[in-house]
Amino acid sequence: MMEKIQRFGSAMLAPVLIFAFAGLAVGIAIICKNADLLGPIAAEGTGWYKFWSVWESGAWTVFNQMELLFVLGLPIALAKKAQARAVLEAGMVYLTFNYFVGTILSFWGPNFNIDFEQDISESAAGTGLKMIAGIKTLDTGIFGAIIISALVVWLHNRYFEKKLPDFLGIFQGTQFIYGLGFFLMMPIALLFCWLWPFAQQGIAGLQGVFMGSGIFGVWLYTFLERILIPTGLHHFIYTPFVFGPAVTPNGITKDWVASLSEFSRSTQPLSELFPGGGFALHGNSKVFAPIGIAAAFYTTARPEKKKETLALLIPVCLTAILIGITEPLEFTFLFVAPPLFAAHAVLAATMAATMYAFGLRGNMGGGLIDMLFQNWIPLWGNHHNTYLLQILIGLVFTFLYFLIFRFLILKFDFKTPGREEIGKDTKLYTKAEYREAKKNGTLHNERDGSVAAPAAAATTAAAEGASFDDPYSQRAHDFLALLGGAENITDVNNCATRLRVSVSDPSLVAGEADFKSSGALGLVNKGKALQVIVGMDVPQVRDRFEAMVNSGK
Structure with missing residues (x-):
């Protein structure tokens, strides 16, 4: 269960990372349109002002379509096969859900205590409604987006490869998932129309609680956001505040x-x-x-x-x-x-x-x-x-x-970098040094001094002749060998810097020193759940790693 929660938490990182550039782009536009900072050149109506207005309109895309970002981003990490098709399915099913919600409320809004006729063209804050991709619907925020996307990913993982009778073959794959999602979304849309207004009231109440928590609330929030990083659960701490309505209507x-x-x-x-x-x-x-x-x-x-x-x-x-x-x-x-x-x-x-x-x-x-x-x-x-x-x-x-x-x-006497026992190196090994040590049989686990797992070593040696044109493929290839090969891999995911892998047989996994020798920054070994600390280029390594796993199987 914990592994699934961690996987879900790290999946949210794909959409979250885009906010870094989007926020930077909006900030630059606001600075460049500030006449107090830049003088007459930034006055309204100048060519300079118009250029940065165009820039700013594009920079707001991520913030204005935050729900779509999470809907499309989660399947990239959560879908176990055909991720691109899972993204397409999630996007279409989510739009279908919102069309259902909008139409239901247009007919029966008063029955759910919702005034669906109110104008939200200027601001949706406080109305409980929102325009999403041109659809007037309930403002379910990223929570609604995550719920719908997760449901679609579940359908995708379970039924994407289901074989239908030949005469229904055209409905297999993505068509089948969308069809299932279509039928599922109508009762779910009705359920949201009924329950979500109560959730909105509860969220409004929680905003008051958090805002009234003062210094201690900020201390506890920040402490949990940091202390939970090793578990991957810190995403669940900051997301409701930063991207959800925990303290402000649309997220901080x-x-x-x-x-x-x-x-x-x-x-x-x-x-x-x-x-x-x-x-x-x-x-x-x-x-x-x-x-x-x-x-x-x-x-x-x-x-x-x-x-x-x-x-x-x-x-x-x-x-x-x-x-x-x-x-x-x-x-x-x-x-x-x-x-x-x-x-x-x-x-x-x-x-x-x-x-x-x-x-x-x-x-x-x-x-x-x-x-x-x-x-x-x-x-x-x-x-x-x-x-x-x-x-x-x-x-x-x-x-x-x-x-x-x-x-x-x-x-x-903590053995922090530079305080290792005599004979242990602080630097990361090169690939050449790793292969030389492998030939000499001198690879050892840095933590307990044990020799690397024989099965993993054999796998690595068998594949040692492979070479690649880019560093991502080389590391992906080496990590796969050190993890016991494609048949030993049961699940693959990643967060900001770590390649998260589940294995069938932990005994086939090599030691931390072997991974460092192949370019990793470290290894977190929790039995069948492992985290290879790769660095900021982990998405590229993960793509190649997953392709090798699939081709190997």
Whole structure:
């Protein structure tokens, strides 16, 4: 069950990652249309203003069609076969569902206590209705989108390859799934018309609860968002707040970006302008913590390994600070010193809660680039005092991270990067070094010193002659061999940096050192559920890996 929940949580990452560029694009447009910043060139009616208005209209696509994004994104990770067809099926079934809902409410809206005749052309907030792909329907948000998409994926995985009688052959595959979805959506649409208004009332009540939770609520939210990263369940923590209606009608991401122009002209405190923005401050730990953590690792490393440690830490720190992907850094120490990760979660939560207490609000779930273009630059003129205080608090916590991590590392002798036992290398091995070690029989598991699993080694050796033109295929090929071959793979998925794989026989899986030798950053081994830490190019590796699994079977 936990494996299925993790798979579902990581599936949400595919659509979520698109918001990073979309938010950046909207932020740039708002900055470029701000006459206070750029002068007369940005005045309404100029060619400059018109160009950036066109730009902004396109940049809003992701936010305006958020439901479709999740409907189309989930099948990419959740469908076990023919993912492209699953995306098509999910899109068509979701639109069918909304047509059903809209038509039902147009006839019987009063029976469900819904005024379907109200005008929502300007704003749907508070009406319970929304325009989705030109369809006037219930505003079920991303929750409705996820539910419908998940149902379609279930139908797809179960019935896509079902053989029908020859005279019905034209209805096999995608046609069969859409047909099943069509018949299923009518009762589900009726069910939504009946139950969803009650859910909307409950959500409105929860908004008040969360908003009233104050500093402790922000602390708890941020703590859970960090501490659950190893399980993959942190997606379920931030999604209702950032993309759903937990504290704002359309989610913090959309409502914050939509208000940037207004906020940039206002001198009211951010805490009054956007009170719900305290639940999107978790990105501050991504910007201010890495330097303190890296400094602690570097200063406690063995003298002869400091240079190697620094080379390892610089890229993962830059990744965390600039774009907010912290997993490469966090997984660097998570599995050798779990108490450090617990300390990290507590410090991250305390940092966000402290900033909230001093009036900071905003959409700061990403890295420094998000902070610049969605917060600091557009709003600096009237809110620079708040941001200067944020930076000061962040730097104080950078120093606290350094002191606390350094103390814990030395106190408990944690084997963080650069402190490994003598003879163990800190750097990642090259492919050539791996093959040489393989020939010499010197590959060992870094954690327990055991020789790599014989079956996995045999599989790797049998396939060793293969070569590829791109690094993605090479790593996918090597990882597949180290996981026991295609027949040993039962499920494949990925999140931001990890290739998640389920296997039939865990004994066929090689040790962590073997995976590092083949280009992985690490391995999380939980029996039949494994996570190969690949890095930011995991989607490309996963595509090639899955193709090799399917062809191998």
